[in-house]
Amino acid sequence: MELRAFYQEHYRAILGTTSVLTLIVMWELLLTFVIPLNPFFFTKPSLIAVAFKEQVIHGALWSDLVVSSRAFLWGFSLAILFGIPTGAFMGWRRRAEYTLDPFLTALYASPLVALAPLMIVVFGVGLLAKAMLVFLLSVFPFIFNTFAGVRSTDRLLINVVRSFGGKERDLYLKVIFPSTLPYIAAGARIALGRGLVGIIVGEFYAASEGIGFAISRFGDTYKLPEMFAGILVLMIGAVVMTEGMRKLEAFLAPWKTSQQSR
Amino acid sequence: MNRLANFYNEREHYLLGGGFILLLVLAWETLPRLVTLPRGLTLFFTTPTRVVEAFYQLLVENKIQHHFYVSSIEFLFGLSLAIAVGLPLGLIAGRSKIIDAMVDPYVTVFNATPRLIFLPLFILWFGIGMWSKVMIVFIGAVFPLLINTQEGVKNVDQVLVNVVRSFGANEWQVMRTVVLPNSVPYIVAGLRLAIGRAVLGVVVGEFFGASEGLGYMIASAATNYKVDVVFVGVAIFMGLSLALTLWVKKLESHLSRWRPEETKTF
Numbered sequence: 001m002e003l004r005a006f007y008q009e010h011y012r013a014i015l016g017t018t019s020v021l022t023l024i025v026m027w028e029l030l031l032t033f034v035i036p037l038n039p040f041f042f043t044k045p046s047l048i049a050v051a052f053k054e055q056v057i058h059g060a061l062w063s064d065l066v067v068s069s070r071a072f073l074w075g076f077s078l079a080i081l082f083g084i085p086t087g088a089f090m091g092w093r094r095r096a097e098y099t100l101d102p103f104l105t106a107l108y109a110s111p112l113v114a115l116a117p118l119m120i121v122v123f124g125v126g127l128l129a130k131a132m133l134v135f136l137l138s139v140f141p142f143i144f145n146t147f148a149g150v151r152s153t154d155r156l157l158i159n160v161v162r163s164f165g166g167k168e169r170d171l172y173l174k175v176i177f178p179s180t181l182p183y184i185a186a187g188a189r190i191a192l193g194r195g196l197v198g199i200i201v202g203e204f205y206a207a208s209e210g211i212g213f214a215i216s217r218f219g220d221t222y223k224l225p226e227m228f229a230g231i232l233v234l235m236i237g238a239v240v241m242t243e244g245m246r247k248l249e250a251f252l253a254p255w256k257t258s259q260q261s262r
Numbered sequence: 263m264n265r266l267a268n269f270y271n272e273r274e275h276y277l278l279g280g281g282f283i284l285l286l287v288l289a290w291e292t293l294p295r296l297v298t299l300p301r302g303l304t305l306f307f308t309t310p311t312r313v314v315e316a317f318y319q320l321l322v323e324n325k326i327q328h329h330f331y332v333s334s335i336e337f338l339f340g341l342s343l344a345i346a347v348g349l350p351l352g353l354i355a356g357r358s359k360i361i362d363a364m365v366d367p368y369v370t371v372f373n374a375t376p377r378l379i380f381l382p383l384f385i386l387w388f389g390i391g392m393w394s395k396v397m398i399v400f401i402g403a404v405f406p407l408l409i410n411t412q413e414g415v416k417n418v419d420q421v422l423v424n425v426v427r428s429f430g431a432n433e434w435q436v437m438r439t440v441v442l443p444n445s446v447p448y449i450v451a452g453l454r455l456a457i458g459r460a461v462l463g464v465v466v467g468e469f470f471g472a473s474e475g476l477g478y479m480i481a482s483a484a485t486n487y488k489v490d491v492v493f494v495g496v497a498i499f500m501g502l503s504l505a506l507t508l509w510v511k512k513l514e515s516h517l518s519r520w521r522p523e524e525t526k527t528f
Contacts, residue, residue: 015363041387095278102279103286109507110500111461114477117469117484118492122306196376201466204381205481212379216470219382227383235375242374 043224048232051225056233061214065233068210071127072199075134079191082135083142084184090143091150091180108140113201120206130202130210137198138191145187149180182253189245196238308490313497316490330498332475333464336392340399341460347400348407348456349449353437355408356415356445369409377401377459378466385471395467395475402459410452414445450514457506465499 007014024045031037031044055061090097116133123129157175166174203212211234218227270277291309293299299307320326355362381398388394422440431439468477476495483491 011359012363012366015360016367019364020367095274098275098278099282103283106283106500106504109458110496110503111458111465113462114465114480114496114499115492116466117481118306118489121484121487193374193376197378197462197466200376200378201469204378204466204470215379216382219386222386224386231375231379231383234379235371238374238376239371 039224040222041224043228047225048228051223052229052232055226055229061211061230061233064209064211064214065237067127068130068199068203068212071130071202071210072134072195074127074131075198076138076191076195078131078135079139079142079195080188083139083187083191084146087143087146088150088180090147097147104140104143108144112136113197116198116201116205120202125206125208130199130207133202134195134198138195141187141190141194142184145183145190146180149183150176152183153179182249185245185249185252189242189249192241192245193238196234200234305487306489308493312490313493316488317494317497320491320494326476326479326494329474329476329479332392333468333477336395336399336467336475337460337464339392339396340463341403341456343396343400344403344407344456344460345453348404348452349411352408352411352449352452353415353441353445356412357433357437357441362412369405372401373405373409377405378463381467381470390471390473395464395472398467399460399463402463403456406455406459407449407452410448410455411445414448415441417448418444446517447514450510450517454507454510454514457510458503461499461503461506 028045031042037044086100090100113133115136119133119136120129123132153176157179158171161171161175199210200212203210204216207213211230215227215230215234218224218230287310291311294304294307294309317326351365355365378398380401381394384394384397388397418441422444423436426436426440464475465477465480468475469481472478476498480492480495483489483495
């Protein structure tokens with residue numbers, strides 16, 4: 001009886017873990033006993049685990065990760081610094097919205113990653129091109145979500161602050177900023193995914209270091225376990241960051257269970 | 263004067279938006295004529311007229327049609343495959359709590375990870391031809407479709423389901439009469455996202471290990487400093503994305519025209 005109650009409470013976690021474990025075990029068993037393993041084509045979990053240990057725990061992949069994170073952080077910070085003020089400006093000034101919105105929407109809707117080869121030719125294969133690519137891809141969620149956040153600020157709250165003699169500064173600090181923050185956090189989650197795309201494409205295309213480069217190099221040299229280990233590292237990083245953003249969102253706006261975003 | 267002001271006030275929205283874009287294009291066009299650019303920069307610089315000329319040239323010489331064709335085929339195959347897999351899986355996962363719980367870890371992980379990371383693997387598995395691109399388009403587009411379909415199915419009005427059940431409907435009939443029509447807006451929203459991912463997949467997939475397609479055209483033009491050709495490719499992708507987005511929006515309002523006005527946008 002207690003077991004059933006436990007299952008009822010945690011059935012999602014139990015079933016999820018079971019399905020992942022089943023897949024891993026099946027994968028391992030199938031390639032060990034049923035299908036002969038062709039190491040140039042496929043690999044199995046035990047080999048990936050060995051490669052993971054070697055690459056991550058013994059640190060062969062760390063320098064690549066550092067290189068990628070540096071470019072990512074530069075681009076992402078630049079996107080925050082540029083995107084939030086632009087979005088806020090569009091939210092405050094109606095004419096600024098009219099002027100900028102069509103242009104920026106068109107850019108947001110189009111696959112700007114197509115500019116990657118040009119950016120690499122112009123800015124070189126180093127940090128600058130990758131950072132610019134990350135910036136270009138991740139700035140739009142910040143712009144549009146800040147814009148939406150400022151626009152959706154409750155007029156009533158603004159009027160209340162005004163009626164109680166609040167100054168312009170109080171308005172920004174006490175109403176607009178807090179009510180926009182959850183939108184920005186939601187934007188940051190989208191920007192994160194797009195920024196990762198930028199890093200990966202930049203490093204696939206032309207680089208001599210970085211996690212994307214490492215993965216494509218392992219692919220080129222048929223080191224499949226190492227390649228899967230690299231993908232695994234990237235997956236873990238992406239999930240940790242995305243879930244972190246989600247937590248941040250929930251923390252900043254506990255009254256909103258799910259966020260509408262563009 | 264007053265009429266002019268009226269004219270402006272009525273159309274301020276469009277005038278400002280269109281005017282700004284026009285201004286940018288004009289500035290881009292006239293910049294090299296007003297100031298002499300440093301020599302290093304002229305190599306990477308082009309003007310809108312040169313881009314249009316390059317586009318015309320490529321069309322006349324029949325150089326772009328084949329690339330366009332290849333990219334479209336990859337896009338269509340990948341997206342159709344994503345719809346064929348994502349939609350049913352989303353419907354099932356939305357109706358069954360057990361399958362939802364079992365699929366959830368994979369969906370979460372793959373959705374958070376940029377799926378482009380599988381490109382080297384797919385090139386290894388499917389070769390440098392069309393299929394590795396189709397697969398990268400597929401894996402990019404399938405998750406938004408799956409997640410949105412599932413969300414739509416979950417948000418179905420339980421009262422309606424119960425009504426249909428009381429009248430003796432089986433699971434298939436419930437699906438067809440209540441669940442599917444109700445999830446249409448979600449599915450279309452998912453389709454919109456999926457199209458974006460699919461275009462991304464086509465572009466990036468063709469950057470590496472390809473010998474045809476628009477992405478390949480862009481990449482090889484960039485390495486040969488043919489900046490105008492790069493912008494031709496980028497402009498085509500921009501135009502296609504905008505057209506497809508508008509089309510999906512149209513589809514959305516068409517499919518949900520029977521809905522009361524306030525529930526149309528979710």
